[in-house]
Amino acid sequence: MKQYDVVVIGAGPAGLAAACEAYQNGAGKILVVERDKEPGGILNQCIHNGFGLHYFKEELTGPEYAGRFIEMLNNTNAELMLDTMVLAVTEDRKISMINPRDGYFTVQAGAVVLAMGCRERTRGAIGIPGTRPAGVFTAGAAQRYVNIEGYMVGKKVVILGSGDIGLIMARRMTLEGAKVAACVELMPYSNGLNRNIVQCLNDYGIPLYLSHTITEIRGKRRVEGVVVSRVDGGGKPVPGTERFFDCDTVLLSVGLIPENELSRSAGIALDPRTKGPVVYENMETSIPGIFASGNVVHVHDLVDFVTAESQRAGAAAADFCRRKEQPGGEPAVAIESGENVGCTVPQHIRPDRIDQYAEVFFRVGRVFSNSEIEVASGGRVLSVFKREHMAPGEMERIVIPKKFLENASGGAVTVSAKEAKEN
Amino acid sequence: MTHLICIICPKGCHLNVDEQNGYAVTGNGCPRGAEYGKKELTNPTRVLTSTVKIKGGLHRRCPVKTDRAIPKGLMFDAMKLLNGVELSAPVRRGDVVLADLLGTGANLVVTKSM
Ligand SMILES: Cc1cc2nc3c(=O)[nH]c(=O)nc-3n(C[C@H](O)[C@H](O)[C@H](O)COP(=O)(O)OP(=O)(O)OC[C@H]3O[C@@H](n4cnc5c(N)ncnc54)[C@H](O)[C@@H]3O)c2cc1C
Numbered sequence: 384m385k386q387y388d389v390v391v392i393g394a395g396p397a398g399l400a401a402a403c404e405a406y407q408n409g410a411g412k413i414l415v416v417e418r419d420k421e422p423g424g425i426l427n428q429c430i431h432n433g434f435g436l437h438y439f440k441e442e443l444t445g446p447e448y449a450g451r452f453i454e455m456l457n458n459t460n461a462e463l464m465l466d467t468m469v470l471a472v473t474e475d476r477k478i479s480m481i482n483p484r485d486g487y488f489t490v491q492a493g494a495v496v497l498a499m500g501c502r503e504r505t506r507g508a509i510g511i512p513g514t515r516p517a518g519v520f521t522a523g524a525a526q527r528y529v530n531i532e533g534y535m536v537g538k539k540v541v542i543l544g545s546g547d548i549g550l551i552m553a554r555r556m557t558l559e560g561a562k563v564a565a566c567v568e569l570m571p572y573s574n575g576l577n578r579n580i581v582q583c584l585n586d587y588g589i590p591l592y593l594s595h596t597i598t599e600i601r602g603k604r605r606v607e608g609v610v611v612s613r614v615d616g617g618g619k620p621v622p623g624t625e626r627f628f629d630c631d632t633v634l635l636s637v638g639l640i641p642e643n644e645l646s647r648s649a650g651i652a653l654d655p656r657t658k659g660p661v662v663y664e665n666m667e668t669s670i671p672g673i674f675a676s677g678n679v680v681h682v683h684d685l686v687d688f689v690t691a692e693s694q695r696a697g698a699a700a701a702d703f704c705r706r707k708e709q710p711g712g713e714p715a716v717a718i719e720s721g722e723n724v725g726c727t728v729p730q731h732i733r734p735d736r737i738d739q740y741a742e743v744f745f746r747v748g749r750v751f752s753n754s755e756i757e758v759a760s761g762g763r764v765l766s767v768f769k770r771e772h773m774a775p776g777e778m779e780r781i782v783i784p785k786k787f788l789e790n791a792s793g794g795a796v797t798v799s800a801k802e803a804k805e806n
Numbered sequence: 807m808t809h810l811i812c813i814i815c816p817k818g819c820h821l822n823v824d825e826q827n828g829y830a831v832t833g834n835g836c837p838r839g840a841e842y843g844k845k846e847l848t849n850p851t852r853v854l855t856s857t858v859k860i861k862g863g864l865h866r867r868c869p870v871k872t873d874r875a876i877p878k879g880l881m882f883d884a885m886k887l888l889n890g891v892e893l894s895a896p897v898r899r900g901d902v903v904l905a906d907l908l909g910t911g912a913n914l915v916v917t918k919s920m
Pocket residue numbers: 392393394395396397398416417418419423424425426429432433434435467468469470498499500501523526547548551642645676677678679682683684685686687689
């Protein structure tokens with residue numbers, strides 16, 4: 384069986400950054416496995432700009448951002464195996480894969496980084512009543528058809544869901560000559576970035592219907608239209624508010640789910656809220672030596688944060704296979720989600736393993752204007768972060784100093800969000 | 807006073823632009839927001855990203871962008887021009903596809919080596 388120091392699964396931005404950083408940190412033999420015919424992951428189809436402002440301090444398109452990391456990887460001695468699908472990972476870090484050249488084979492890794500990204504929720508997962516005609520696509524699949532394969536998916540479009548992919552596709556389809564009749568969102572707010580609502584919908588006069596949903600898809604062979612209804616506070620359609628939109632295409636942008644079949648079969652503990660592995664401060668999962676980063680852990684809206692998180696995972700993986708004896712059993716502080724905080728990543732921090740601060744990411748449960756993020760332990764407030772605006776569509780980042788974590792009572796701190804106090 | 811959302815970076819600051827007062831901007835998290843607020847109300851521009859045909863590459867489309875923002879009103883004219891372009895692999899990231907697009911001074915460049 385072939386041996387590697389670090390094996391990275393997935394060559395999207397997460398996998399590329401993790402592999403480069405593992406190399407920088409002294410890992411000798413590195414293997415990156417990618418099932419696609421080219422590296423870059425989802426960024427290859429994200430031809431719009433808005434990537435890299437934090438990391439490169441300039442605005443790049445998805446392929447440009449990926450291109451820079453692909454070049455960085457080419458300057459390391461890491462081996463990139465394309466067109467190769469990983470089928471299983473075991474607790475003792477044996478990785479089985481298959482490709483047309485070598486068939487089925489298994490390698491032994493000193494440390495593993497899981498960077499499989501996420502996949503789209505499909506229509507079945509949310510269930511819209513009506514017929515099952517052609518012309519219903521997930522927004523990401525449509526993005527791939529249009530941007531990579533060069534097929535137009537339709538002429539008159541209604542988009543369900545106002546996540547970033549849906550918004551980006553509204554503009555893309557309009558520029559390619561389609562008419563986007565409406566973008567329909569179940570929630571009273573959009574899950575997409577504000578900038579995308581401005582430059583993808585408002586710029587082209589595409590109406591956004593908040594607190595609305597598609598209640599019926601009509602058409603026999605091809606979509607002929609959809610019925611859209613307003614929903615009440617509980618998300619139920621309000622009778623009498625139905626309106627019909629003539630369209631031949633429906634794009635679903637109803638969310639992403641981390642791709643964790645491999646993690647599950649390896650026995651890695653998953654967080655039911657993020658749907659990704661539970662991780663420590665260095666992105667280590669519940670199984671020592673197996674790390675995870677990027678969209679496989681939690682859905683990111685900014686690739687720059689994916690890169691930062693993946694560098695941490697890559698460095699920790701290199702460190703893991705360099706040590707003969709593994710540390711272990713250090714106390715860990717649980718980062719708990721308080722009021723209005725969805726779920727945090729990491730979920731556990733070992734104060735002994737951080738320098739001075741630990742970064743914590745999470746999403747809030749609703750839209751806030753003038754507000755505060757509070758970190759507390761045992762009823763005592765440790766620190767407060769002010770925010771002028773927060774929304775569930777935008778990931779929040781805070782840093783918690785090591786000394787707070789060392790003194791956390793009961794081995795836990797709680798992160799919560801609320802309106803700022805009037806003063 | 808006009809309320810705008812800054813689109814320069816994903817932070818999406820909520821700006822207030824005072825037309826009566828030399829387009830003074832408040833609410834911006836950084837200086838680029840002030841510049842954007844003024845420009846959006848006087849001469850709005852956007853970077854255009856799209857694809858063009860390519861022969862001999864792994865895929866049939868090659869992604870491109872304008873290397874600087876062009877006036878919003880020119881988007882559809884620019885798209886028409888792009889329809890007529892066909893590249894042949896290999897191309898490199900940064901290669902100029904069309905120079906001085908529609909007299910805007912912006913070049914259309916390749917964003918992915920293929
Ligand atoms: C439409 C869209 C628009 C976005 N817009 C922006 C934006 O404007 N600005 C911004 O900063 N961010 C944006 N993002 C977010 C950013 O692109 C993602 O967060 C980032 O690409 C996630 O990287 P990743 O490496 O975790 O996942 P991916 O890019 O999905 O990469 C995962 C890779 O793993 C491979 N893989 C999976 N399973 C296996 C297996 N079993 N064996 C082998 N290989 C496997 C996949 O083929 C894929 O290449 C956007 C995302 C999307 C989807």
